[in-house]
Amino acid sequence: LWKESKVTFVEVNIGAQRLQRLSRIYEKRYLGPMYLFPEGPEILLILPIKEVHTLGLITASGIFKKNWTNPFLAVGYSDEEIINLIKVHNFELIGMSVSNSENIKYCLKTALTIKSILSKKIPMVIGGQGVKKSNNHRLRSIFDKITIDPVEALKLIEN
Numbered sequence: 120l121w122k123e124s125k126v127t128f129v130e131v132n133i134g135a136q137r138l139q140r141l142s143r144i145y146e147k148r149y150l151g152p153m154y155l156f157p158e159g160p161e162i163l164l165i166l167p168i169k170e171v172h173t174l175g176l177i178t179a180s181g182i183f184k185k186n187w188t189n190p191f192l193a194v195g196y197s198d199e200e201i202i203n204l205i206k207v208h209n210f211e212l213i214g215m216s217v218s219n220s221e222n223i224k225y226c227l228k229t230a231l232t233i234k235s236i237l238s239k240k241i242p243m244v245i246g247g248q249g250v251k252k253s254n255n256h257r258l259r260s261i262f263d264k265i266t267i268d269p270v271e272a273l274k275l276i277e278n
Contacts, residue, residue, distance in 0.1 A: 138174055159187040160211035160276055165201060166194045167225040172218040175247050175267075179216060182269040188212075198232045205233065205241075211276045212242050214269075217249035223258065230261045242275035 120126045126134075162183055166176050173194060183190040191208065193201055205213075213233065215226045230243055242263040250258065250265055258265055263275055 135172070135174060139177075159189055161208050162188050162190045162212045162214065163201075163204060163208070163210045164190050164192050165196070165213065165215045165229065166192070167215055167217060167222055167229055168197075169222045169225055170217060170219065175218060176216040179214070179246070179269045183273070186270065186273055188273070198229050201229065201233065202236055205236070210241055212244065212272065214244040214246065214272055216247040217245065218247050220249040223249060223255055227255075227257055227261060234261070242272075244272040244275065246272070 164176055164180055164183070166173060176192060176194070180190045180192055191204065191210075193204060196204070204210075215229070217223055217226055226245055230245075233243070243261070244264045244266060245258060245262045246265065246267045246269075248267075251267065264272055266272055
């Protein structure tokens with residue numbers, strides 16, 4: 120509705136706040152506690168530059184935690200800061216969340232930057248509402264998986 124100019128920015132913000140409030144209320148039923156620090160694999164979850172919607176990333180983080188992984192949320196990080204994170208952590212999976220398909224170009228740029236410095240293969244996943252409508256063939260050549268399901272993404276590190 121926002122993209123079609125059928126709702127105002129204020130209505131979008133109020134709706135997002137309500138969704139976040141509902142997520143906090145019902146997360147225990149579906150996700151378990153949000154502040155677990157499991158000893159499982161470390162996962163880097165990136166909200167790319169220009170993305171402003173964090174609900175999908177936060178929800179994915181909760182699902183990853185429920186599945187005994189240790190997600191690190193990189194919100195507002197530059198490519199240089201992401202590279203520094205990768206150098207000091209032992210991430211076994213890297214994911215990006217994109218809600219606006221116009222921001223896919225930033226995901227591609229960041230993913231290529233990451234791949235250029237990796238000394239070992241780390242699976243990379245992209246998901247979110249923005250990829251549902253994208254027909255970008257470059258995504259398939261750069262990312263190991265395109266999915267909106269965190270459990271599907273975890274299969275890349277279970278093998």
